[in-house]
Amino acid sequence: MLSLRRREICILLYIIPAAIILINHFTGELSAATSEVLLWASTLATFAILLGVITLFQHHTTILARRRREWPYSTILLASFIITFAFNYIYPTGYDFVINRLLASLQMALLAYVGFYSYTLFFRASGTKNPYVLILLLSILLGLFYNLPMRDVIWTGWGPLGKWVNDVPNTGGMNALVIGVGIGTIALFIRTILGFEESYLGG
Amino acid sequence: MSFRKWISERINQDRTIFLIYLLLIAIPMLRPIGLPLPIEEPTRKAYELLEKVPKGGVIVLVSDEGFPSWAELGPGEIAVYRHAFRKVKQDGCKVIMLTCYEIAGMILGERALSYVDLTGLKYGEDWVQLGYIPGYEAVLAAMMSDLKSIAPVDKFGTPTKDIPMLKNINSIDDYDLLYACTYTAMDVYIRQWGEKALAKGVPIVINMLSGTVPLAMPYYRAGTLTAYLNSVVAGAGYELLIGQPGMGAALMDAQSTAHILAIGLIIFVQGLFILRLTGGRR
Known part of the structure; x- marks a missing residue:
């Protein structure tokens, strides 16, 4: 069992599928093997979900068993999980209610809450003579006008101006960013196959 | 007196903004205004x-x-x-x-x-x-x-x-x-x-x-x-x-009215700040 945990085996488990996909990408050979590797990835993701559920249960049952301070929250979480899981199989109407009426509404409300704070932020961040903040405020104003549905009623130039900002300076900056990310990804891949990158091994 | 202190003494800013924002979103959703919409x-x-x-x-x-x-x-x-x-x-x-x-x-x-x-x-x-x-x-x-x-x-x-x-x-x-x-x-x-x-x-x-x-x-x-x-x-x-x-x-x-509030807030506060700054120098 210990030999299976050797670092070299983990690196090989990374290199072999990566090599199969790369060879297929550039040569068109090994397409059947590539499909198989991608299927494994999907299967592994399914097991990762299962592992997540097991870990979740382990963590929260431990909290309950030791009666830690946060045990009421763990109780709610586990009860919610079990009820939703059971409803999915024995009471579909209840499951639809939990997902569409409770979960969806709660998650939407959670994000909507951020909106209120954004508006106090507009209030707090303004009122400055710092030139950098002023530039930021001007950019925010331009973005707001460009995305304002009734912008053409105020001034027909907001659309072309916003489009130019989006198409020229923004695209230029994003191009550089995307190329940088691409180069970084290649560098990371090379480091990984050479065994210099160990973070994914838990190192 | 700092600008922020000066303005916060006059307005309970957070609650006022929350209330205006809520109203500006809720009213157009309940009674649509029919503002024009550009198709990009x-x-x-x-x-x-x-x-x-x-x-x-x-x-x-x-x-x-x-x-x-x-x-x-x-x-x-x-x-x-x-x-x-x-x-x-x-x-x-x-x-x-x-x-x-x-x-x-x-x-x-x-x-x-x-x-x-x-x-x-x-x-x-x-x-x-x-x-x-x-x-x-x-x-x-x-x-x-x-x-x-x-x-x-x-x-x-x-x-x-x-x-x-x-x-x-x-x-x-x-x-x-x-x-x-x-x-x-x-x-x-x-x-x-x-x-x-x-x-x-x-x-x-x-x-x-x-x-x-x-x-x-x-x-x-x-x-x-x-x-x-x-x-x-x-x-x-x-x-x-x-x-x-x-x-x-x-x-x-609702999006139009909410955006207008954001634009209004920035222009209002920054405008007040500039006015106060130029007024103080005189």
Whole structure:
């Protein structure tokens, strides 16, 4: 069992599928093997979900068993999980209610809450003579006008101006960013196959 | 006295802003004003691409949105679903639905489907729901070369090899339009689909959050991303293009008033600050 945990085996488990996909990408050979590797990835993701559920249960049952301070929250979480899981199989109407009426509404409300704070932020961040903040405020104003549905009623130039900002300076900056990310990804891949990158091994 | 102290003594700022914001959103939603709405070029392009899908063509709809993003992405998703299924009825097109990011996408995809009139359409012959397939990028990559390998069964457990519609559909060679609705980074779809789709001339349309549109621009300008839907604004525009105004159009007035509040707040506070600053120097 210990030999299976050797670092070299983990690196090989990374290199072999990566090599199969790369060879297929550039040569068109090994397409059947590539499909198989991608299927494994999907299967592994399914097991990762299962592992997540097991870990979740382990963590929260431990909290309950030791009666830690946060045990009421763990109780709610586990009860919610079990009820939703059971409803999915024995009471579909209840499951639809939990997902569409409770979960969806709660998650939407959670994000909507951020909106209120954004508006106090507009209030707090303004009122400055710092030139950098002023530039930021001007950019925010331009973005707001460009995305304002009734912008053409105020001034027909907001659309072309916003489009130019989006198409020229923004695209230029994003191009550089995307190329940088691409180069970084290649560098990371090379480091990984050479065994210099160990973070994914838990190192 | 500092400016912030001066202004905070006069207004209980947070509560006042919260109340105004709430009213400015609620009132137009309850009583729509009908403010004008621009339809952006990428939205028109997305509509035209779907409209141009040939008779009997295959439309792939990937729903990878999450619940928090529904208010922004939902209108566009519903409009695209309505349009795609109209193509099924009119031109005998086929629709494949799937989700690969998180299960919420599948639930929301089905919510979008609930707005579609499916009368006269037959599951398995006109459309198919492959459900949630875990793996995200691996799934997006695999569906380009061998769809049935990552989806051996559909959402209801029927083997995909037994589904009549999928008999001759399995890879990018068989698709005519790829659509994704995502609330995360859109470059994932371009990374896995872009090259092959571009080579085969299959358009890619992505419905995304406003915040991720800047990231999409390099791909859009390069032509790898054929068209995109910019959040709820595009959703509302798409509703108008298909002639079925809905949730998006209703949200537009609220978005306009909320944006005006934000613009007003910045100009008001900054203006007051400048006035006070110049007044103090005199």
